[in-house]
Amino acid sequence: MNFKSRTHLFLALIVLLSLGGGTWYWQHQRAKAAPVKDVLVKVFQASEVTQAQLQALSGRIEMSGVLIASETATLRSKTAGTLLRLNVAEGQTVQKGQILAEVDVRDLSSRTEEREAALSSAQRAYQLSLSQHKANQDLSRQGFISETALASSQANLAANLAQLKAAESAAMAHSKQVADAAITAPFAGVVARRLVNAGEKISQEQEVLQLLNPARLEFKAMVDAAASQFLKPGLKMPVQFEGVSQAVMLRLDRMGPGNDAGSRALPVYLTLEQASLPPMLRPGLMGMAQYAYALSKEGLTLPITAVQEEGGKSIVWVIQEGVLKRQTVTTGMKDSQGQRIYILDGLKTTDAVLALRFEGLKEGTKVEVKR
Known part of the structure; x- marks a missing residue:
């Protein structure tokens, strides 16, 4: 390679090195000049952050239920046969003792004369045997008949007496069966349901x-077992019924002794205070009863708006060291106005808690509170 060729090669290397260094320097300067991406900071106002307060609340119990009739009856047929007449319709008012339905008992009526004849025959046989026995007693005292004949007379009298009692019992049972063909109202009221129709074959006790x-x-309502400790018979409370403008004052009459398996609710029964019922009240009307009571025990409380339900658990959003954290808590009862709630576990008085519900919160988000 001559001198001229080596010179050209050297110059080419210098150019390549210059281009590479320039490219590196340009990229380095561009990287330095690129803006740094800001970290997202969630800003809350001071009024949107609160702390748990130690205080005693007034409690409130809400009980939904339905108005029912305390006196009801299911009327059954005491005899089998064809339902001859059904004299009432649903919703119809009836009086005590009124005949509501009748079963066809013509086959029973045809046996009435037979029962009466059997009873009459038994009565005559008994009277005859009684007269004969009295006569035999006189003859026995005079020595005209033996003791054996007198004993036979006594046995005949006893047999006829037994037959008379059997005939009387059969006649009474038959008369009752005929009388039971008529179904009567046990009290004055309203027909709630007709369970059969006239002309149908019905069985006994149907x-x-x-x-x-x-x-x-x-008024029958259900109350949580834990809240039932604040209730006792005699308490008065307003009940708001559907479609009724004003609440009706009721008195707690009694409480059920136990709850159904798998349920935390107990039945309670409230009765009307008024001597006469308001005309708008009727069985089947739904309502809501409310009872407010004072709680003497202090505890940590939060605004009800600070507590959220997620997956069957109660949670609050806590700010710890400038970062949002989802905190699971155990809640207690609400106050009578429904504005604050007891926090039984999971929170301290020093914890900063979001007082309101916000959408789209994520755990770990940096937070700034503006004072």
């Missing part, structure tokens, strides 16, 4: 009608 007394109503 349900025919349901009757209720609308003048004797009570």
Whole structure:
């Protein structure tokens, strides 16, 4: 390679090195000049952050329920046969002792004369044997008949007496069976349901009608077992019924002795205070009863808006060292206004808590509170 060729090669290397160094320097300067991406900071106002307060709340119990008739009856047929007449319709008012339905008992009526004849025959046989026995007693005292004949007379009298009692019992049972063909109202009320129709074949003890007394109503509601400790018979509380403008004052009459398996609710029964029922109240009307009471025990409380339900758990959003954290808490009862709630576990008085519900919060988000 001559001198001229070596010179050209050297110059080419210098150019390549210059281009590479320039490219590196340009990229380095561009990287330095690129803006740094800001870290997201969530800003809250001081009014949106709170702390748990130690205080005693007034409690409130809400109980939803339905107005029911306390006096009801399911009327059954006491005899089998064809339902001859059904004299009432659903919703119809009936009086005590009124005949509501009748079963066809013509086959029973045809045997009435037979029962009466059997009873009459038994009565005559008994009277005859009684007269004969008295005569035999006189003859025995005079020595005209033996003791054996007198004993036979006594046995005949006893047999006829037994037959008479059997005939009387059969006649009474037959008369009752005939009388049972008529189904009567046990009290004044309203027909709630007709369970069969006229002309149908019915069996003995089959349900025919349901009757209720609308003048004797009570409000049946369910209350949480934990809240039932604050209730006792005699307490008065307002009940707001659907479609009724004003609340009706009721008195707690009694509480159920136990709850159903798998349920935390107990039945309670409230009765009307008024001597006469308001005309708008009727069985089946839904309502909500409320009772407010004072709680003497202090505890940590939060605004009800600070507590959220997620996956069956109660959670609050806590700010710790400038970062959002989802905190699971155990809640207690609400106050009577429904504004604050007891926090039984999971929170300290020093914890900063979001007082309101916000959408789209994520755990670990940096937070700034503007004072």
